[in-house]
Amino acid sequence: MQHDAIVIGGSFAGLSAAIHIARARRSVCVIDAGLPRNRFSDASHGFFGQDGGEPLAMIAEASAQLQRYPTVLTMSGAAVGASAIPGGFEVELAHGVTITAAKLVLAFGISDVLPEISGLTERWGKSALHCPYCHGFEYAGQRLGVLQTMPMSAHQALLIADWGPTTLYLNGGDLPDIETQAKLARRGVLIEPAQIARLQGWEDHLSSLLLDDGREVAIDALYLAPRTTLNSPIAEQLGCDLDDGPLGPVIRTDAAKLTSVPGVYAAGDAARVPHNATWAAADGVTAGVSLHQALVFEPLAA
Numbered sequence: 094m095q096h097d098a099i100v101i102g103g104s105f106a107g108l109s110a111a112i113h114i115a116r117a118r119r120s121v122c123v124i125d126a127g128l129p130r131n132r133f134s135d136a137s138h139g140f141f142g143q144d145g146g147e148p149l150a151m152i153a154e155a156s157a158q159l160q161r162y163p164t165v166l167t168m169s170g171a172a173v174g175a176s177a178i179p180g181g182f183e184v185e186l187a188h189g190v191t192i193t194a195a196k197l198v199l200a201f202g203i204s205d206v207l208p209e210i211s212g213l214t215e216r217w218g219k220s221a222l223h224c225p226y227c228h229g230f231e232y233a234g235q236r237l238g239v240l241q242t243m244p245m246s247a248h249q250a251l252l253i254a255d256w257g258p259t260t261l262y263l264n265g266g267d268l269p270d271i272e273t274q275a276k277l278a279r280r281g282v283l284i285e286p287a288q289i290a291r292l293q294g295w296e297d298h299l300s301s302l303l304l305d306d307g308r309e310v311a312i313d314a315l316y317l318a319p320r321t322t323l324n325s326p327i328a329e330q331l332g333c334d335l336d337d338g339p340l341g342p343v344i345r346t347d348a349a350k351l352t353s354v355p356g357v358y359a360a361g362d363a364a365r366v367p368h369n370a371t372w373a374a375a376d377g378v379t380a381g382v383s384l385h386q387a388l389v390f391e392p393l394a395a
């Protein structure tokens with residue numbers, strides 16, 4: 094059976110797209126590998142009506158609500174490939190099964206590639222953080238740090254100083270230019286040039302950074318902007334144009350969340366900067382509604 098739509102990725106973006114397609118009484122199959130980007134955090138903040146919700150529970154509830162619609166099929170696992178076929182697209186699943194649809198939504202998200210510093214991975218999403226709007230309030234007034242990972246890290250430190258006393262950790266990298274150093278000084282941001290040997294603290298809490306020169310500096314939360322990768326090569330396989338985002342590749346979309354390939358929509362972190370769950374969900378709504386309207390109006394234009 095050919096579906097009207099296949100959604101690859103069943104999290105904030107994919108489930109938001111799918112519910113709008115389902116509410117328009119079109120058939121939609123959601124394939125999801127079950128590894129949302131924020132699974133490392135115990136709480137998701139700032140989402141309308143669900144501030145502080147547990148990420149996997151929020152997604153499970155949205156998935157359960159979606160499954161009340163009779164035209165929905167959900168499948169667990171990863172889509173491993175996709176290609177255009179006459180009248181639509183074919184998506185291949187991990188165990189060799191293929192499914193087909195008239196349209197696709199790519200909502201498979203991105204992954205963070207953390208710098209290799211001892212003690213960082215196990216604290217990611219807990220006391221090593223990517224976004225002050227998501228987790229900054231919980232660390233307000235405490236000892237904050239920003240790890241320099243990119244040219245914009247100094248800008249991040251200027252911002253994060255709004256949440257508490259902040260140090261920019263160059264980790265052996267270059268000093269910001271003189272103008273930026275002056276701005277950092279005006280914001281009270283300290284600069285620590287030394288390389289970081291290790292993050293230290295009890296379980297996933299952070300209490301100090303051990304520097305390469307043997308000093309230990311006290312800290313409660315360390316912010317960083319890691320490089321990101323798309324979770325699947327399917328956009329490239331389909332021929333979708335990508336842009337070089339500040340942190341990694343981004344699937345190019347128009348205002349309707351249509352990619353450069355007709356019939357293929359993309360939503361969420363894989364297709365936007367900046368990122369958060371609300372924007373991902375909103376993009377999913379746009380993709381789902383656009384896709385449905387294309388199903389209605391494209392045949393009329395033929």
Ligand SMILES: Cc1cc2nc3c(=O)[nH]c(=O)nc-3n(C[C@H](O)[C@H](O)[C@H](O)COP(=O)(O)OP(=O)(O)OC[C@H]3O[C@@H](n4cnc5c(N)ncnc54)[C@H](O)[C@@H]3O)c2cc1C
Nearest residue numbers: 102104105106126128130131138172202218361362369370
């Ligand atoms: C540590 C951390 C904490 C965060 N905290 C917050 C917060 O408090 N508030 C907030 O608003 N935002 C937060 N974010 C950002 C938020 O996680 C993302 O913006 C949001 O998850 C993006 O939603 P998405 O649907 O685009 O992608 P994701 O949520 O990453 O979901 C993508 C889904 O697609 C699946 N998938 C991947 N590849 C395939 C495939 N080939 N086939 C099938 N399925 C596939 C994945 O397994 C996953 O289930 C946080 C991010 C991080 C890293």
